[in-house]
Amino acid sequence: MEKIEPEKTEAKKYLFLYESLRNNLFCKDFHGLLWQRGKPRSGRAGYIRPSAELTSNPVQSRSKIKFCRNSIVLSRLVNSFNILFCGTRFSIKQQLQRACLCFVILGILTFSYSMVAFSNEQGVTLKIKQATKKTDKVEQVENAIPIPKNIVKVNAQYQGGSFFTEPRKSEIKRYKCSSCHSDKTVHISNAANISHADIQVVHGGKDKPLACNTCHSQEDRDFLVTSKGTMIDFDHVYDMCGQCHFRQKKDWIGGAHGKRVTYWAGERVVQNCTSCHNPHDPLFKKRWPKTYSVPLK
């Protein structure tokens, strides 16, 4: 590049400004060496692609490109600062000084940007992260929250300690089962009414349909029995379901499956498996929606 004296006329000064801007934008020096100007695509003026020589040896060229790109960036930065400050060229020493200054400023900018970016991450995410202190279950809201009478304590601990669930036995109309399933004789005329012929088991799939005795104990009709032979009270039916549906049970204990009863605050009382699912036919049925929506606009 030809040397430009600072005391040349104004017009020349602007010409130089224009020239060095152009140099900055397209980096003529490097283009000559390593890059060819590609055919400009429509709407993309400065499109450039690596020359054939470069693309032939990918490993070497990649590092070359990297080096080249870095130097381009550096030279652009230095040059833009030159232009910004007075529009004339500086000695190497001055250029270096400017470059250092430039990096300091760049550093500050990056730092402050990352601070902003970090502070953007605040909001709820940060609030949640910071809230690690256990809250008092009873004091969460001013209102006194009644604990339902008919609940049972679950034989498992959730993240906040013990919790309760809805009982099952009180829901079974003819519990205790042993009142019929015993040595007692039943009059034959009642047989149709008290048999369980109305129960259809749609549980376990086609390959492994469940039988009554898969869950119900044959020894003691008032209990369920796991495949390992553990007797399970009807109220703690979640232990029974959890044998196969262990993932759901884990979620239920934590709170991602199932739901709480009426209150989000206070003692944790959740619905039992059987509160929502019919154990003999647990899948939710196809049905009409409760209501409909009109178009918004």
Add this chain to the structure above:
Amino acid sequence: MDSDKNKKINRREFLAGAASAAIVGGAAVTTGCKGKGLLGSSEVYALEFQEYFKKHYRLMTQEERDKTVSRLENLARLKQRITINVDTTGPAENVLYGYAFNVTRCEGYMECVEACVRENNLDRKSNTQYIRIFEMEHGQMSPDQGDGKYFHMVPKSGHFYMGVQCFQCDNPPCVKACPTKATWKEPDGIVVVDYDWCIGCRYCMAACPYWGRRFNWNQPQIPKEEITTQQHYLGNRQRVRGMMEKCTFCIQRSRKGKLTACAEACPTGARVFGNLLDPDSEIRFVLENKKVYRLKEDLGTDPKFWYFID
């Protein structure tokens, strides 16, 4: 500045007092000729007039709040012949409400929509609903592509359902848009509207990227026997035409420790509601153990409503 404010308020109160006195006085004169029927309505006019000159909810003292509540209750008694209970329970300390929605579990039954309409005294005439359930094909991500007005047997195979309502953004654009500061975020994270301060400009509606707000184009109509009488000043108390309204996480319920109406009504347990600041809560378990995502998170609105997959 301060004295200026006082002056204004004094003038306002004076006007309110003077005018209501004039109306009561005037009514007393007219009752002489027109019989007893008007006396009741003059009370209504007086109450309505005082209501008209009340302050912004956030500027009211507790005493003033109690007064307006009793006026509202009286008005409901006189005009609609129902007994309502408007409460002004404030936010509890160390509580930040959050919501999670299980897209795998939701079957599209729309029980939540119905429960919400009933709980929040929504207009039955225009079929206003805070919640919208979108039926989406597997693989779709945004409710823009879903069908929000399905009506057939659900669940439809190959589809999943996604409930959308106001997400109670932590950085709510609707609040910034409001020229009268009629809408704001409460300390427990619920974005509320002071219905009496809203001028109905609908700027907030335009600012909300989630279509979370509903406008009363007509006077809301609710069958008398279906009105929820347990109301909150910032929640489900009755609105009139020209007011903006929105989901408030059932402020009248949640501030008393109850689940929102939608969460309670959901038959599949797809809706999880709770305190984000309680490390033991269900919602925190979901956030820590499930794959969660929020809608249009890149907008920086910071919604407190997460979707999750089982």
